[in-house]
Amino acid sequence: MKLSFAKYITTGRILVVLYLLLCFVEGYNIYPIVSLTNQSIQRYDSIAATSTRKLNLMNDLRKNFNLIQSAVFRHVHSFSAILMSEEERQIDKAFDENNSILDEYQRIVDSKEEQTLLNVILSLREINIEARDELIEFSAAGKKKEAIDYYASTQERSRLSYSDAVEDLTDYVVRHTHAQLAETERYIKKERISINLLLGLSVMLAIITGIVVLYANKKLNAAYSEKIKEYQHFFINNNDFACIANVQGYFEIINPNFEKRLGYSEKELLKNQFMHFIHPDDIGRTLQETEKLKTGALTVHFVNRYRKKKGDYLWLDWNITSNPATGKLYAIARDITDSKKVEDELKESNFFLNALLENIPNMIFVKDAEELRFVRFNRAGEKLLGYKRSDLIGKNDYDFFPKEQADFFVNKDREVIKKGILLDIKEEKITTASGERWLHTKKIPVTDINGLPFYLLGISEDITDRKKAEEALEQLNKELEKKVEERTEVLRATTNELLENNIELQKINSELDRFVYSTSHDLRAPLLSLEGLLNLSQEQIDSKHKVQEYHEVMRKVISQMDETIKEILDYSRNARMDISTEQLNIRQMALNIKDNVSHITGRNNIRFSAVVDDTVPFFSDKSRVNTVINNLISNAYKYVREDEVNPYVKFSFLSDANEGIIRVEDNGEGIAEEYKEQIFEMFFRASERYEGSGLGLYICREIVTRLQGSIEVHSTPLKGSTFVVKIPNVQNGSKLKL
Amino acid sequence: MRPKVFLIDDNNIVNFINRKTIESCGFSDNIVEYTSARKALRYLGEAAKGTQEIPDVIFLDIKMQLMNGFEFLDNFTKLPPSVKEKVKIIMLTSSLLESDKELAMKYESVIAFLNKPITRDKLSSIRSKLHN
Numbered sequence: 001m002k003l004s005f006a007k008y009i010t011t012g013r014i015l016v017v018l019y020l021l022l023c024f025v026e027g028y029n030i031y032p033i034v035s036l037t038n039q040s041i042q043r044y045d046s047i048a049a050t051s052t053r054k055l056n057l058m059n060d061l062r063k064n065f066n067l068i069q070s071a072v073f074r075h076v077h078s079f080s081a082i083l084m085s086e087e088e089r090q091i092d093k094a095f096d097e098n099n100s101i102l103d104e105y106q107r108i109v110d111s112k113e114e115q116t117l118l119n120v121i122l123s124l125r126e127i128n129i130e131a132r133d134e135l136i137e138f139s140a141a142g143k144k145k146e147a148i149d150y151y152a153s154t155q156e157r158s159r160l161s162y163s164d165a166v167e168d169l170t171d172y173v174v175r176h177t178h179a180q181l182a183e184t185e186r187y188i189k190k191e192r193i194s195i196n197l198l199l200g201l202s203v204m205l206a207i208i209t210g211i212v213v214l215y216a217n218k219k220l221n222a223a224y225s226e227k228i229k230e231y232q233h234f235f236i237n238n239n240d241f242a243c244i245a246n247v248q249g250y251f252e253i254i255n256p257n258f259e260k261r262l263g264y265s266e267k268e269l270l271k272n273q274f275m276h277f278i279h280p281d282d283i284g285r286t287l288q289e290t291e292k293l294k295t296g297a298l299t300v301h302f303v304n305r306y307r308k309k310k311g312d313y314l315w316l317d318w319n320i321t322s323n324p325a326t327g328k329l330y331a332i333a334r335d336i337t338d339s340k341k342v343e344d345e346l347k348e349s350n351f352f353l354n355a356l357l358e359n360i361p362n363m364i365f366v367k368d369a370e371e372l373r374f375v376r377f378n379r380a381g382e383k384l385l386g387y388k389r390s391d392l393i394g395k396n397d398y399d400f401f402p403k404e405q406a407d408f409f410v411n412k413d414r415e416v417i418k419k420g421i422l423l424d425i426k427e428e429k430i431t432t433a434s435g436e437r438w439l440h441t442k443k444i445p446v447t448d449i450n451g452l453p454f455y456l457l458g459i460s461e462d463i464t465d466r467k468k469a470e471e472a473l474e475q476l477n478k479e480l481e482k483k484v485e486e487r488t489e490v491l492r493a494t495t496n497e498l499l500e501n502n503i504e505l506q507k508i509n510s511e512l513d514r515f516v517y518s519t520s521h522d523l524r525a526p527l528l529s530l531e532g533l534l535n536l537s538q539e540q541i542d543s544k545h546k547v548q549e550y551h552e553v554m555r556k557v558i559s560q561m562d563e564t565i566k567e568i569l570d571y572s573r574n575a576r577m578d579i580s581t582e583q584l585n586i587r588q589m590a591l592n593i594k595d596n597v598s599h600i601t602g603r604n605n606i607r608f609s610a611v612v613d614d615t616v617p618f619f620s621d622k623s624r625v626n627t628v629i630n631n632l633i634s635n636a637y638k639y640v641r642e643d644e645v646n647p648y649v650k651f652s653f654l655s656d657a658n659e660g661i662i663r664v665e666d667n668g669e670g671i672a673e674e675y676k677e678q679i680f681e682m683f684f685r686a687s688e689r690y691e692g693s694g695l696g697l698y699i700c701r702e703i704v705t706r707l708q709g710s711i712e713v714h715s716t717p718l719k720g721s722t723f724v725v726k727i728p729n730v731q732n733g734s735k736l737k738l
Numbered sequence: 739m740r741p742k743v744f745l746i747d748d749n750n751i752v753n754f755i756n757r758k759t760i761e762s763c764g765f766s767d768n769i770v771e772y773t774s775a776r777k778a779l780r781y782l783g784e785a786a787k788g789t790q791e792i793p794d795v796i797f798l799d800i801k802m803q804l805m806n807g808f809e810f811l812d813n814f815t816k817l818p819p820s821v822k823e824k825v826k827i828i829m830l831t832s833s834l835l836e837s838d839k840e841l842a843m844k845y846e847s848v849i850a851f852l853n854k855p856i857t858r859d860k861l862s863s864i865r866s867k868l869h870n
Contacts, residue, residue, distance in 0.1 A: 529855065532752075685803040
């Protein structure tokens with residue numbers, strides 16, 4: 001039995017509707033046919049009546065004609081004036097009658113052929129009227145014979161043709177009427193058949209519909225009883241408790257589960273009010289719920305405990321419907337003892353988890369993934385943010401935090417949800433009711449069964465204290481770094497100094513080597529010369545003149561040697577002695593040197609000039625400046641060009657607040673371009689003439705460097721040289737940095 | 739036959755002593771002094787062309803300004819054989835460095851390395867060397 005109850009009802013309804021539809025269609029079709037038949041019958045009647053009328057007219061016509069014939073005959077033959085006028089009157093009357101008959105006929109002619117036939121009669125009537133007038137004329141003129149002859153010749157012929165014409169028309173009418181009637185009859189017959197067919201069809205459909213409805217009804221009944229069986233089966237074999245109880249509080253029908261599960265017999269269960277079996281603690285609730293049914297509720301849903309025969313209880317989840325008309329209760333209960341147990345356990349575990357969550361010292365929050373509203377908060381979170389959970393739930397970040405922060409949080413949230421991965425935010429600032437805090441937050445997407453983000457779980461650790469400690473540490477670190485940097489700077493400076501010292505030392509060392517080599521040479525050379533001169537003096541001791549010559553040379557050698565030693569001393573002094581500053585009298589200094597140099601070199605022909613402008617007092621190291629000027633002037637004297645007739649040495653000095661500028665110009669040998677740098681080197685002589693140790697300009701440069709000044713030379717070979725020395729003016733007690 | 743002698747030393751006092759010593763012991767009386775090695779070299783270049791007399795012996799100092807003894811020797815070896823083969827060179831120096839002596843003796847024309855001052859004895863040993 002596949003058809004459901006509802007389907008049967010639907011099928012039946014469809015069939016009835018179909019039947020009614022068919023009836024309507026039939027009626028719609030039959031009505032015009034019936035009216036058509038009525039028309040046909042009316043037509044039939046009218047045809048019959050018209051024909052009868054026409055035949056009657058024909059009859060009258062014939063009768064009148066005969067009357068006219070006989071009247072005319074009598075008229076022709078009587079010749080009596082009275083009689084004749086009587087006859088004429090009769091003839092006219094007959095003619096009049098015929099005229100009206102024909103007029104009437106003319107009106108009811110209904111075919112061309114009939115009209116033609118009528119026209120023949122009409123034309124014959126005209127002839128007859130003419131003939132009558134002719135006859136009446138003859139008669140009136142007394143020409144009886146002619147009248148009789150005329151009558152004999154014309155009347156007989158006209159009578160025949162007239163009656164023939166009438167006969168023809170009559171025939172036609174009879175024939176035509178027959179045909180028309182036969183046709184009408186055919187129509188009527190046909191229509192009758194149609195009506196019969198439709199009626200038959202209708203009857204057939206009624207029968208079929210009846211059969212189908214009956215069949216369906218039968219099936220429906222079968223299905224219904226099947227359903228009832230199923231209901232019973234369902235009721236009995238249902239895994240749940242199913243029962244019907246009455247308003248008195250007794251079970252009326254119970255399914256076997258009551259016996260099976262509770263352990264009572266059916267009799268026991270039906271005998272007692274069901275309250276009898278309910279756990280004392282649940283009676284109140286059960287009454288309360290069932291009471292609702294009395295006050296109009298249709299269904300109630302509650303849970304209570306039923307005592308088993310053994311004494312323990314089953315948890316039953318009730319679903320009760322009442323029938324307000326009878327007050328009966330239809331109840332289904334499910335044994336939820338196991339799930340209740342599970343539920344209790346779940347509750348317990350939930351409670352446990354909740355307790356865990358609540359006691360975690362970190363803020364735990366859960367937001368819904370859709371709108372990022374808070375759905376969960378723990379105690380630490382409340383404490384941290386300074387809001388009650390009830391204020392937080394359902395709100396979002398924008399309700400609590402400055403927009404900037406909320407934007408940050410929401411962006412991070414969206415990122416977590418989008419990527420579906422844990423996000424570790426090492427540091428984030430949050431404004432709470434109790435001020436700004438730093439959090440270390442981890443955000444985790446919580447997905448539903450389909451793996452779609454459902455919630456966002458956040459765990460935040462308050463790292464403000466740590467952060468502060470870190471900041472303090474960082475501050476400390478910075479300070480330390482700063483200190484270290486300062487120390488490093490000092491160290492670097494020291495190192496640099498050391499390095500410089502080292503370089504200086506290396507320089508000194510290599511210079512010392514060269515110095516020792518050169519000085520030993522330069523000091524030995526005069527000694528060896530002296531030895532050679534002594535040898536010569538000894539050999540030629542007899543020649544007083546020669547010995548004197550050798551002595552002279554020896555003196556020169558000794559003086560050279562002395563000069564060299566002095567220069568070595570100058571060098572040493574510059575290197576070792578501290579700078580002492582005092583105001584210098586440059587003019588005096590230059591003049592003294594000039595006197596001394598000119599005396600030693602014996603060159604008195606050199607024109608010396610000194611232009612000194614020390615309006616701005618010049619402060620520097622006396623000894624060193626003296627050495628520099630001495631060396632420059634002494635060089636100018638030494639390297640005089642022998643062929644120069646007008647040799648000169650021009651000394652000038654100019655001081656300002658910053659520096660003093662010494663210029664020594666000569667028109668002596670000059671210095672070749674290639675040696676201009678080398679002349680300031682140790683033991684370098686740009687001349688092949690042996691006039692000194694080669695230390696002079698070297699010492700000059702050393703001193704100038706020491707005084708932080710500069711020395712430069714402009715020179716053209718065989719024209720002369722100009723040395724320019726610039727030395728800082730250290731007036732106002734400012735000191736040179738060493 | 740007295741040899742023609744060139745004295746090359748930038749200190750004219752040394753040249754004076756050398757001349758006097760060479761003259762007094764009769765080594766030579768044909769002596770030319772140069773305080774510039776470059777000038778001496780220039781002369782030798784001219785002499786190679788045959789216009790000037792080529793010296794037999796040159797007394798050469800090492801430590802000199804602008805062109806020292808070794809620089810002179812380097813340039814000397816570039817002179818034509820007519821000069822190179824005739825001239826014998828005697829180093830006369832105050833240098834006590836063995837390295838200087840070794841370097842000097844590598845030059846073919848150098849026949850002796852003497853320390854200043856020049857003496858009668860030193861000159862006689864040179865004379866015997868020249869004769870050999």
